[in-house]
Amino acid sequence: MTVAIAGKPIQNPGNLSDLARTVLAFIDGGMEWLAWAVASPSVRHDFPDETALAATVQFNLHASRFALLPSLGLCVSPVKLMTLGLADLRTLAHAEGGDNSPRTEAQVRRICDSNRLATQEDLAAGTALLDSFGMAKLPVFQILDFDDRLALHELAQLTSAGDASLGQEAAAFAVEQARTPLEFVDYCRYYLALAGKDGASGDTPDGRRQRAESALQTLLPLLFDDLGGPELSVSPVFGSPPAYEVASALDDFFSRGGRVGFSRLSEGARQIAEWADYRGETGPEAKQLVARYVAGAVAFLASRPSIQGFVGQDGACRYTVAGGAGRAELRLGMTGVLTLGECRLPL
Numbered sequence: 001m002t003v004a005i006a007g008k009p010i011q012n013p014g015n016l017s018d019l020a021r022t023v024l025a026f027i028d029g030g031m032e033w034l035a036w037a038v039a040s041p042s043v044r045h046d047f048p049d050e051t052a053l054a055a056t057v058q059f060n061l062h063a064s065r066f067a068l069l070p071s072l073g074l075c076v077s078p079v080k081l082m083t084l085g086l087a088d089l090r091t092l093a094h095a096e097g098g099d100n101s102p103r104t105e106a107q108v109r110r111i112c113d114s115n116r117l118a119t120q121e122d123l124a125a126g127t128a129l130l131d132s133f134g135m136a137k138l139p140v141f142q143i144l145d146f147d148d149r150l151a152l153h154e155l156a157q158l159t160s161a162g163d164a165s166l167g168q169e170a171a172a173f174a175v176e177q178a179r180t181p182l183e184f185v186d187y188c189r190y191y192l193a194l195a196g197k198d199g200a201s202g203d204t205p206d207g208r209r210q211r212a213e214s215a216l217q218t219l220l221p222l223l224f225d226d227l228g229g230p231e232l233s234v235s236p237v238f239g240s241p242p243a244y245e246v247a248s249a250l251d252d253f254f255s256r257g258g259r260v261g262f263s264r265l266s267e268g269a270r271q272i273a274e275w276a277d278y279r280g281e282t283g284p285e286a287k288q289l290v291a292r293y294v295a296g297a298v299a300f301l302a303s304r305p306s307i308q309g310f311v312g313q314d315g316a317c318r319y320t321v322a323g324g325a326g327r328a329e330l331r332l333g334m335t336g337v338l339t340l341g342e343c344r345l346p347l
Contacts, residue, residue: 003037003045005053011038020050022089023081026096027058027067052238054078055315059237065315066146071096072108073120075146077315079238084115117313118153126152129159133171140178146314148181155185159192166195169205173212178266186266190216193273194280211280216269218282222290223268226261229253234336240317243309246330246338250301259298263331263339275344297343300326 003010013021013034024030034057037045047053058067058078066075072095081089088111095108112119126149130136144152159167167188174187191212195203203211230253232241240246250260262268272278276293278286301321309317318341319330329341 002040002043003034003047005047005050007046010034016053017050019082019086019089020054022086022093023054023078024057025093026069026081027054027061027078029061030054030057033057033061051079051082054082055237065237069096071098074112074117075120076117076313077311079315080115080117080311080313083311084111088115116310118150123149123153125156126150126154129156133168133175135171135175138175140175140184141181144181150313151182151185155188158189162192166192169208170195173209177216183264183266186264186270190266190270190273193270194278197279214282215273215278215280218286219269219272219278219290220265222287223262223265223272226259226268226290226294227263227265229260229338229340230258231336232332232338234332234334238315240309240319240332243307243317243319246309246317246319246332247304247307249338250304254298254302259294260301260330260338260340261294263333263337263341267339267341271340271343275342293343296345297328297340300328300343300345301330 005016008015010016013024013031016024021031024034037043047056055065055078059065065077065079067078067081068075069092072092074092084092091104091107091111095104111117112122127136127144129152130141135141159170170188170191171184173191174184177187178184191208194212194215195208230249232246232249234240253260262271272290272293276289278289281289300323303323304321306323307319307321309319311317316332319332321328321330325346326344328343328345330338331341332338
């Protein structure tokens with residue numbers, strides 16, 4: 001046999017689980033590739049599991065981790081699809097096949113919401129937000145990848161219930177600071193976090209802006225020492241390693257005196273504004289506050305009550321560390337560097 005999973009020969013699609021067959025059917029040409037591979041004696045294809053099979057077929061046929069479900073307006077990695085239950089996958093398949101009944105549409109919405117899947121319509125909310133700010137055509141937004149669009153979508157959700165004029169203020173501040181779409185989102189959230197601090201409610205727009213600019217001038221130089229983290233192996237096909245490998249990498253990294261920091265300066269500034277008790281301190285006080293936040297995050301991660309992986313829409317894992325009143329999120333970038341996405345600790 002020329003196709004095997006965990007050493008077991010695959011002679012026909014019936015040798016796969018219902019789950020794998022359903023996912024493979026979402027991949028354009030997926031079932032046809034399997035029929036060809038099974039019948040071809042020239043090359044042997046070995047996969048450790050069915051998820052690896054689905055992910056590899058998608059990537060080899062389309063040079064992308066995302067499978068397209070055009071009727072649903074959904075781009076999603078087969079790795080993510082393999083984490084859904086068979087009943088949910090069949091519901092998606094019915095909808096993709098043309099079932100647009102209210103009941104099916106409601107089920108699809110539930111599936112997307114519970115599994116953090118953003119459709120084309122959802123992601124368009126981020127573009128609409130930029131349009132509402134009059135910024136969609138600015139150079140910083142000329143190239144938007146999936147991570148950018150997802151971050152803008154989440155920003156739209158964050159600002160939808162807030163003060164519209166304050167959101168416009170935050171965007172005006174952020175677009176001057178940002179050099180990438182993700183930095184724009186960071187600086188918007190940074191501005192909104194500072195504006196929400198006790199004592200800031202009486203500020204004028206000019207006062208809030210000056211406060212945010214001054215704080216940024218203080219914080220950014222302090223964060224140079226807190227960029228990066230341990231490096232792990234990342235596959236362009238499968239995304240991130242499992243949680244136990246991340247736990248082992250953290251143990252090794254901390255044993256050598258390492259510490260997990262931020263993926264970019266803007267993210268560090270945002271987290272300090274959102275989760276540390278920062279109120280515009282400067283000089284030694286600001287330095288101590290940043291050091292205290294990072295040290296607290298490292299101590300929490302080192303104690304690590306539990307670590308769990310969550311597969312994102314792109315097939316990459318996000319890792320959640322939780323225990324007591326603390327919670328942190330670790331993210332693995334495309335270069336394999338593990339950084340601090342969030343860290344909420346008792347003040």
